[in-house]
Amino acid sequence: MLRRRLLNAILMLVGLAGVPALAGQDKATPQPTPTTGELLARSRPAEWRRPDPRNLLVMQLATGRVLIELAPDFTPLHAANIRMLAHQHYFDGLAIVRVQDNFVTQWGDPNEDEGGDRAKRRSLGNAKPTLPPEYTRSLDPSLPWVPLADGDLYAPEVGFSEGFPAARNPHSGREWLTHCYGMVGVARDIAPDSGNGSSLYVVIGQAPRRLDRNLAIAGRVIEGMPLLSGLPRGSGSMGFYAHPAQRTVIRSIRLAADLPADRRPAVEVLRPDSPTFAALIEAQRHRHDAFYTVSAGKVGLCSIDVPARKIPPVQSVAR
């Protein structure tokens, strides 16, 4: 009975641990579905890729580091503008201004918000104040694409393009990134070209897929989501913080390429076209072990996390 909650904890997580010892005791049951942890431990180094430092944003908060991978295949003009903003240290000293429960965490210049002092608004410098929308792009068969066969309520086809969940419509000839957990979007005004990347949000709740094709998605958080999702919700309208003291200050946001090589984050992302990623998805669809009596049969696009990890030091030497 002492192990009760621990076992429960171990079992309730799809992904970090399993019960091989227990399952092994019951000779009648088939081999239990491997956990994410087990599958990742067996993965080969070639199944991982290291993000291009020109596409990797390093956000420093007092609580730690957040890494965001940009998606220039889908939003190239936004990627370029955000790189420019980071290069100019635009975000340093700005803040997380909004945390709306089951929706988004948003950061940018507090002087852009209600009650802010417009005169003190930070200059965009060489970055563009407006950008073409880039909500969708023309479907390019040469882009990486790993389809997910399980279907989707919102789009005719879904899958993964490199590290990003995405959707395609062969009839319209368009494709776009989807608002899944951890995806980073570009806040804007009414005008479709009014977003420029100086204010960004990340999805922290149930995937708000209604935003798909209505906003530009700049990338995905690949490390540090708990630092953005585990914040007190704002009590003001839309989850904006009612008092400036409640905001989380952004110490800095840098492009990894702008950092000395030895200070660039050593992270890697699992390739969606890898056997390990396919096995991860299959383990979510058809899970059989001592805890799960019924398997789901299907898995939704936004229930699949593309794993990222710090590069194991020994492994990187071994390569």
Add this chain to the structure above:
Amino acid sequence: MLRRRLLNAILMLVGLAGVPALAGQDKATPQPTPTTGELLARSRPAEWRRPDPRNLLVMQLATGRVLIELAPDFTPLHAANIRMLAHQHYFDGLAIVRVQDNFVTQWGDPNEDEGGDRAKRRSLGNAKPTLPPEYTRSLDPSLPWVPLADGDLYAPEVGFSEGFPAARNPHSGREWLTHCYGMVGVARDIAPDSGNGSSLYVVIGQAPRRLDRNLAIAGRVIEGMPLLSGLPRGSGSMGFYAHPAQRTVIRSIRLAADLPADRRPAVEVLRPDSPTFAALIEAQRHRHDAFYTVSAGKVGLCSIDVPARKIPPVQSVAR
């Protein structure tokens, strides 16, 4: 430009505000889709129901109040056991022991966890230590049921039974509550009967539908989700807090029926069979306003929140 972020904020939320003034300026556009706030403001008192105080749990944290509505139509034995635990003040002084990002917040007796002192484990008193699973129930056509026509990846039919998102399988003759945001489940061990309601979890991320039919769902948080979702994530295995000081203490959990009438929460929940609820869903499916250029066309079960609110004082007098 000063209004930029505010407008963005106002518009990005489906539900609390709209842009009637702006939309009104453009005579060419059709009437914009009403927001949740507008729809709720127009709702009639009869479209709301007040939860039975025997099904309403009042959890007091230092940060505020959380209300949970139990679901005895689906999990009657669990509801009875949880009522008994609350009646005995079982939860008072226990804690939130686990917050796992994009998954669950869980509470109960820390002495049940790894490193806990079994000898100090709190007695269940008159509550039962084990319960039949109650993961699904036989489909009862007499239960309230408002179908959602949009489809679902995981179940042949989905919809709402009173305040709860649920699924049905006419072929198997079973129905069950679904693991959407805010749903409260019963933690357990390996054995299907090992849950008893003394340890509960609430979904705080993308709906983990793979848990459906594998765990008993006791009810739904109808007030205070931000107090459970906006907590620092645990750094231990599975999101358990590594240090006892990180836990959030539960001051008390009471059944509303055990409180004096004047201390019972005055809350009400929108009826899913009401015209206002139907309009809310339709507004999510087909949203047209100055901000949204493309509407989603469909809405997923777990993207729909059944609204709950404090009973407006004036309104309750007027009734």
